[in-house]
Amino acid sequence: MTSTARLEQDLTIWLSETAMPRTPDYADEILDEVAHIRQRPRWTFLRRWLPVPEIAWNAPVGRRTALGGVLLLVLALLLAAVAIFVGSRRPPMPPPFGLAANGLLVSSHDGDIVLVDPDTLTARTIVAGIYSDEHPRWSLDGTRLAFLRQTGSGQAIVIADDSGRILAITDEFASPDSDSVRWSPDSRQIAVVANGAPGRAIYLVDVATGLTRKLKSRYVDGEIFWRPPDGGQLLAKAGNYGERLGLVSTADGGIADVPTGSFDGHVLRALGMTPDGRRALFQDDMAERPQTIVVDVETGADIHLDVAYGHLSNDGTRVAGIDVTDDSGGRLCIVPITGGSCNPIDQPVAVEGAHGAALSWSPDDRWLALLGDTVWLVDPDGIVPPREVAADGPGSWQRLAP
Amino acid sequence: MTQRELVERARRGDHDAFASLLHGSIGRLEAVARLVLRDPDLARDAVQDAYIRAWRDLPGLRDPDRFDAWIHRLTVNACLDVTRRRRRRPIEIQLTPVGPTAIPDESMAVAQRDELERGFDRLSADQRAVLVLHYYVGMSMPALAAALGIPLGTAQSRLGRALVALRAAIEAQPEPTPIRRGQTA
Numbered sequence: 001m002t003s004t005a006r007l008e009q010d011l012t013i014w015l016s017e018t019a020m021p022r023t024p025d026y027a028d029e030i031l032d033e034v035a036h037i038r039q040r041p042r043w044t045f046l047r048r049w050l051p052v053p054e055i056a057w058n059a060p061v062g063r064r065t066a067l068g069g070v071l072l073l074v075l076a077l078l079l080a081a082v083a084i085f086v087g088s089r090r091p092p093m094p095p096p097f098g099l100a101a102n103g104l105l106v107s108s109h110d111g112d113i114v115l116v117d118p119d120t121l122t123a124r125t126i127v128a129g130i131y132s133d134e135h136p137r138w139s140l141d142g143t144r145l146a147f148l149r150q151t152g153s154g155q156a157i158v159i160a161d162d163s164g165r166i167l168a169i170t171d172e173f174a175s176p177d178s179d180s181v182r183w184s185p186d187s188r189q190i191a192v193v194a195n196g197a198p199g200r201a202i203y204l205v206d207v208a209t210g211l212t213r214k215l216k217s218r219y220v221d222g223e224i225f226w227r228p229p230d231g232g233q234l235l236a237k238a239g240n241y242g243e244r245l246g247l248v249s250t251a252d253g254g255i256a257d258v259p260t261g262s263f264d265g266h267v268l269r270a271l272g273m274t275p276d277g278r279r280a281l282f283q284d285d286m287a288e289r290p291q292t293i294v295v296d297v298e299t300g301a302d303i304h305l306d307v308a309y310g311h312l313s314n315d316g317t318r319v320a321g322i323d324v325t326d327d328s329g330g331r332l333c334i335v336p337i338t339g340g341s342c343n344p345i346d347q348p349v350a351v352e353g354a355h356g357a358a359l360s361w362s363p364d365d366r367w368l369a370l371l372g373d374t375v376w377l378v379d380p381d382g383i384v385p386p387r388e389v390a391a392d393g394p395g396s397w398q399r400l401a402p
Numbered sequence: 403m404t405q406r407e408l409v410e411r412a413r414r415g416d417h418d419a420f421a422s423l424l425h426g427s428i429g430r431l432e433a434v435a436r437l438v439l440r441d442p443d444l445a446r447d448a449v450q451d452a453y454i455r456a457w458r459d460l461p462g463l464r465d466p467d468r469f470d471a472w473i474h475r476l477t478v479n480a481c482l483d484v485t486r487r488r489r490r491r492p493i494e495i496q497l498t499p500v501g502p503t504a505i506p507d508e509s510m511a512v513a514q515r516d517e518l519e520r521g522f523d524r525l526s527a528d529q530r531a532v533l534v535l536h537y538y539v540g541m542s543m544p545a546l547a548a549a550l551g552i553p554l555g556t557a558q559s560r561l562g563r564a565l566v567a568l569r570a571a572i573e574a575q576p577e578p579t580p581i582r583r584g585q586t587a
Contacts, residue, residue, distance in 0.1 A: 007569060008537065014518050015538040019433035027428050030450055031421050034457045039415055042461040082554075130511050167540040209430045 009164070013129070016169045021209050092401040096140040096185035097228040097275040099314050100363035103398025104162075106136040106145055107375055107391030113147055113164065116389050118367065118377060118397075123390045126164030133158065135178040137396040139187040144207070146190050148178055157181065157190060159207055162398075168210030173203065178394075179223045184250075185231040191224055191250075193236070202234060202248060215253035220246070223270055228277035235270045235280050242267045245282050247297065258282075259300030263293070272312045274337075281310055281319070289324040294337055305335050306342045309358075313365045320345070320359060320368055320380065332359070332370070334380055348376050348386040362397050369395045409466035412457075420457055423469070428453070430539070431477045437534045438481040438527055448480040455480070471549045474539065478531045478550065485527040521572035529564035536561055 094100035105116040113127035113136050127133055127147075136147035143162060148155045154172040161167060173194035180193035190205040196214060200221040203212045220236040227233040227247060238246035238255050245268050246255035260268060263284050271281035271292060280297050283290040292310030295302040307321035316337065323333040323342050330350050333342035349372030351358045358371045361380075370376045375389040389395070403419075405426070411419035428449065435445035435452075455476055463472055522530065535541045535549060547557035 004565065007565065010514065010518055011522075011533065011568070012537045014515055014522075015437060015534065017515075018519070019437055019538055021429035021433040023425065023429050024432045024446065024449070026446060026450070027424060030428075030453045031417070031424065033450070034420065034454060035417060037454060037458055039461050040458055161540065165537070165540070206426075209427075211429050 009129075012166045016166050020171075021168075021211060023211075093141045094363070094399040094401045096187075096231075096399075097314075098316075099365060099402060100142075100399040101402050102362050102364050102367070103138075103142050103400045105369065105375075105389065105391075105395045105397055106138060107389065107395040108134045108136060108147070108393030109391050113145070113160075114391055115162075116375075116391060116395075118362070118389075121387060121389060126162075127158075127160060127166075134393050135181060136393075137181055137183065138398045139183045139207075140185060140399060141187040142399045144187065146181055146183065146205075146207075148176060148181065154194075157192060157205055157210075159190075159205075159210065168207065170205050170210045170212055177222065182224055182226055182234075184226055185229065189231075189250075191226065191234055193221055193224060202236065202253075204250060215248060215250070217246075217248050217253040217255055220248060220255075224248075225270060225273050227273055228275050235273055237268050237270050237282075242269075242285075244268065245270060245280060258297050259295060260293075261295075261300060261302065271310050274312065274316045275314070276316070281312055283308060283310070291324060292319055292321060294319075303337070303339050305337070305339060307333060307335050311359045311361060312337070313361050314363055315365055318365075318380070320361070322351075345378060345380060346382050346386065347378060348388075349373070358394070360395060360397065363399045364402075369397070371395070405469060406466045409460070409463070409469045413460045413463060413466070420460070424453060427470070427473055431473065434474070434477055434534055434539060435481055437538060438478065438530045439484060440523055440530075444484050445481075448477065448484045451480040451483065452477040471545060474535065474541075475549045475551065478535070481531060482527055517572050521568050524571040524574075525564065525567055528560075529567055532557070532560050532564050533568070 102118060105118050107114055107116060109123070109125070111132035111134065112125045113133050114123045114125050116123045132150040133147050136145050138145060144167065145160045145162065146157055149158045149169070151172045154174045155176050156172050157170045158166055159168045173192060176192050176194040180191065182191045184191070188207050190207060192203050192205065193200055194203060199219045202215040202217060202220050202224060204215065205212050218238065219240055219242070220238050221242055222237045225235040227235060231250065233247040233249055233256070235258070236246055236248055238244045238248070243265050245258040245260050247258060248255050258280050260282070267285040269283050269285050271283060273280050278296060278298070279294050281292055281294055283292050290308045292305040292307050293302050294305065305319055306324050307319055308324050310319040310321040312319055318334050319337055320332065320334045323331040323344060325342065332345040332347045332351060334345060335342040345368070347370060349370055351370050351372060360369045362369070366379070368378045368380050370378055371394050373392065375391045375395050377387045377389060405423070408419045408423050412423055431452065432445060432449050435448045436442055439445050439448060452473065456473055463469065532546065532550070535546050541549060543557055544554055546561070547554045550557060552560070
């Protein structure tokens with residue numbers, strides 16, 4: 001890394017640490033003062049009549065001349081042309097749910113954040129330093145990263161761009177669930193489950209500022225999933241100890257029960273939602289060989305799949321997980337979401353199924369990333385041999401426009 | 403309600419909408435002002451000026467989607483105004499830390515942070531503003547140029563000069579004098 005790049009990285013980190021955005025205690029004073037100030041009538045603004053750039057330097061109106069107006073008009077037209085040119089070159093965004101093209105794989109290695117090209121398997125470190133960083137996760141638009149950073153007694157969520165430049169750091173969370181860190185569909189918020197008061201709670205992080213908001217819900221825990229398509233609710237286990245499955249409103253924390261039929265009273269685990277947002281996946285953690293249950297959140301109609309800790313493919317048609325019919329207890333398999341037999345996967349490494357990030361589908365569903373001592377890329381159809389990635393932490397795939 | 407809807411309502415004089423906009427942005431803008439001015443009291447003055455001006459001039463904001471860039475511009479303007487006013491007053495020594503102390507780690511990292519902080523303090527408010535908008539707020543160069551109301555090339559050269567000045571300010575700091583045996587600190 002060049003010394004300039006190092007200086008830029010150090011400066012970014014120092015600014016983020018020093019700033020620590022917080023709502024100042026004089027915010028209400030400003031609002032009180034504003035309550036007594038009248039707004040300027042719209043017609044008094046020069047830019048209403050002339051094409052002045054929206055956020056130009058403030059200059060006294062008296063100095064503006066007709067020539068100045070013409071120059072500003074030319075400048076505005078040039079800026080508009082540049083804006084149209086730049087805007088037209090902006091790459092299209094991927095949809096937040098469903099199939100997308102594969103980008104880079106982000107993972108962690110010895111407490112640093114690394115990007116891996118899944119084609120060449122070359123890795124480069126984008127966040128390094130004295131901190132221990134882990135569990136990175138791409139935003140659903142593929143432009144930013146969130147990862148957990150070990151701080152004093154807890155962990156903070158760090159938000160960075162795709163070059164590792166840190167954009168914001170949250171306050172510290174107590175015992176955050178690393179599997180619960182999830183970006184909202186519009187990539188403007190991140191949900192995380194951590195210790196609250198009392199019990200566990202969902203916190204929503206504003207990505208732009210790093211400020212957090214705690215949802216006023218009763219007990220919620222474990223992995224959480226934004227409900228497609230708009231993310232107005234989060235699927236989570238709820239109740240008094242996790243005996244219910246709930247859709248938690250991101251507006252007010254209100255919980256709508258998901259019908260779980262014969263599993264009422266058991267300890268449930270949320271596993272995901274279908275891309276249309278109509279069905280939830282969960283399992284009974286009290287069962288010796290827990291099946292993955294796919295349930296319609298409106299009607300309660302369900303399908304039982306012979307796979308534990310199921311991970312739904314992006315197209316919503318297949319579920320990968322631990323084969324419950326295998327006595328060894330560690331064989332991976334894939335089953336259609338409509339049911340049927342679970343087809344074993346050629347797995348190069350043992351996977352701990354209970355770890356939510358131990359298994360993940362690539363955005364185009366052509367690969368599965370398995371986490372053992374290192375990360376392995378496995379072809380779910382068994383055609384291409386497995387490939388090992390130089391990373392030792394859970395991986396997350398960058399989504400690109402298809 | 404989206405930010406665009408809030409801006410449109412506030413532009414028509416809705417105080418509640420303006421309060422929502424303020425609460426959604428003041429944390430970040432206060433941090434920007436503290437970083438640019440390196441003084442919490444002056445930052446408070448600048449943020450208050452910026453929001454009062456924002457309320458007064460909101461009807462003139464044609465594109466509600468530009469609110470973020472616009473309010474950043476107002477804040478930076480207010481910071482520079484405060485700096486200009488301060489030049490006419492005696493310099494006051496600021497002893498209060500600007501932000502929470504960094505998490506203690508290895509001593510070398512702490513020393514590096516101190517060097518960086520002292521170097522940053524030696525920059526002009528203009529230079530600090532461009533660094534803060536790019537490296538803290540995360541503005542791209544076109545957004546930075548738009549927020550400062552300057553051409554893209556000027557923004558790039560201003561950022562480059564600020565980095566050079568920061569490096570020079572860090573390198574100009576004297577090496578700490580080692581304490582010899584028998585000498586008290």
